[in-house]
Amino acid sequence: MSPRIGLDSTAVLMAAVEVANAEGAAAVSISSVARKLGIRPPSLYNHVSGLEEIRAGLAKYALERLYDHIAGAVGDLSGEHAIRRFADAYLAFAHEHPGLYEAVQMAPGPEDRQLQEAGSRLVELTLRYLSSYPLTEEQALHTVRGLRSLIHGFASLKRQGGFGLPLEVRDSLHFNLDLLLGGLKRLEGENGR
Numbered sequence: 001m002s003p004r005i006g007l008d009s010t011a012v013l014m015a016a017v018e019v020a021n022a023e024g025a026a027a028v029s030i031s032s033v034a035r036k037l038g039i040r041p042p043s044l045y046n047h048v049s050g051l052e053e054i055r056a057g058l059a060k061y062a063l064e065r066l067y068d069h070i071a072g073a074v075g076d077l078s079g080e081h082a083i084r085r086f087a088d089a090y091l092a093f094a095h096e097h098p099g100l101y102e103a104v105q106m107a108p109g110p111e112d113r114q115l116q117e118a119g120s121r122l123v124e125l126t127l128r129y130l131s132s133y134p135l136t137e138e139q140a141l142h143t144v145r146g147l148r149s150l151i152h153g154f155a156s157l158k159r160q161g162g163f164g165l166p167l168e169v170r171d172s173l174h175f176n177l178d179l180l181l182g183g184l185k186r187l188e189g190e191n192g193r
Contacts, residue, residue, distance in 0.1 A: 091158070
């Protein structure tokens, strides 16, 4: 069977993005993507090798969009102002693109170099925002993990309706960022800078 005219791997990826944002990243399957494209599931194999390729492409696309979203929001800032904008942009992306955000959380396998590189770009961007703090390389990486965990926790709980108290979620996030940033400032004093 010959491939359908006008259908290519980009169209398959965009269909996966639509499915993910509408139904969640876990709903992305050969059947759901084929249905979105209006083709039979076996016809999808004319354009991709299988579900693993679709999900890897979705995760890479999601990481690239998150990177662009954060970089656009933060610009050339570093330090405290950059971290606050980073957190706001990250939280906004998770809210505006729920399926893509779920795909961001897919850990790349060591054999998937493109996905590893997309994830590394996001880590490097975060490290750049932290560059004004006197952190060792190990401390900086711990901070990246902590920041991601903090913001991911807020994004996930917000999405699941887990914040029932009459407090603005962004205010709670910034309060906790203040605690993290205060710890970084304390490190600065301890390191003699």
